Amino acid sequence: MKEPILKIDDVSKVFGGLRAVDRVTFEVNQGEIVGLIGPNGAGKTTLFNVISGYYAPTEGTITFQGRDISGLPPYRLAREGIGRTFQIVKPFVGLTVLENVVIASFLKYPRMADAEVNAERILEFTGLIEKKDESAQGLTLAGRKRLEISKAMALEPTLLLLDEVVAGLNPTEADKTIELILKVRDQGVTILIVEHIMRVIMNISDQVVVLNYGQKIAEGKPDEVAKNPTVIEAYLGESQA
Numbered sequence: 153m154k155e156p157i158l159k160i161d162d163v164s165k166v167f168g169g170l171r172a173v174d175r176v177t178f179e180v181n182q183g184e185i186v187g188l189i190g191p192n193g194a195g196k197t198t199l200f201n202v203i204s205g206y207y208a209p210t211e212g213t214i215t216f217q218g219r220d221i222s223g224l225p226p227y228r229l230a231r232e233g234i235g236r237t238f239q240i241v242k243p244f245v246g247l248t249v250l251e252n253v254v255i256a257s258f259l260k261y262p263r264m265a266d267a268e269v270n271a272e273r274i275l276e277f278t279g280l281i282e283k284k285d286e287s288a289q290g291l292t293l294a295g296r297k298r299l300e301i302s303k304a305m306a307l308e309p310t311l312l313l314l315d316e317v318v319a320g321l322n323p324t325e326a327d328k329t330i331e332l333i334l335k336v337r338d339q340g341v342t343i344l345i346v347e348h349i350m351r352v353i354m355n356i357s358d359q360v361v362v363l364n365y366g367q368k369i370a371e372g373k374p375d376e377v378a379k380n381p382t383v384i385e386a387y388l389g390e391s392q393a
């Protein structure tokens with residue numbers, strides 16, 4: 153039977169007068185990939201920031217593995233097994249690819265030697281091992297996004313939140329990143345992925361949740377959501393897709 157690992161229950165995040173996330177409810181089943189989509193400004197990143205503890209929800213409850221985690225800070229959630237990437241990739245300046253992942257490994261492996269072993273193992277897995285001694289800043293956008301995934305994987309998450317890791321990549325790079333995401337899923341990691349580009353999400357998600365103006369306007373299997381008139385209308389409302 154499918155078990156929800158994450159429950160978002162009536163969650164809102166208000167900035168001043170703006171309801172960036174407005175009473176959103178959905179569940180993420182263990183081992184699945186759930187896609188969170190919606191036009192620019194729909195509230196996707198804000199919801200990620202609430203789930204990963206960067207903001208406390210203004211209202212509502214977030215339950216992870218049966219435990220209420222609403223309002224816990226990011227480092228606590230990282231320890232609980234929630235890893236995330238950032239839409240704006242920011243590698244540690246002046247450090248190599250390996251050093252970036254070593255730092256991310258310290259939470260799980262406080263001893264330097266263990267952190268290094270873990271970091272090398274992660275870089276093998278994410279396909280960045282050949283670039284381990286290069287400056288992180290010098291990587292291409294695709295490389296930096298892959299490094300973000302590596303840093304999140306260094307926490308050995310059970311739930312991984314991916315924010316626009318495919319956006320901005322060329323088709324070949326996009327395919328390779330999608331392959332990596334599926335490989336992470338095959339390791340048993342549950343994935344909640346935000347992507348502005350619907351096409352990417354449709355190919356890899358078990359379930360899709362659509363936000364618009366902070367509200368959930370649809371959810372279901374990718375093919376159902378893709379032909380939902382409300383969803384089509386929300387996307388037609390914006391100039392770039």
Ligand SMILES: Nc1ncnc2c1ncn2[C@@H]1O[C@H](COP(=O)(O)OP(=O)(O)O)[C@@H](O)[C@H]1O
Binds near residue numbers: 192195
């Ligand atoms: N820290 C903030 N303070 C005020 N408004 C914000 C903040 N972060 C996001 N917003 C607003 O919340 C809405 C949702 O933004 P965001 O979550 O970034 O959307 P998405 O990731 O779907 O493009 C937007 O109107 C945005 O301007």
Ligand SMILES: [Mg+2]
Binds near residue numbers: 198
């Ligand atoms: Mg965003």
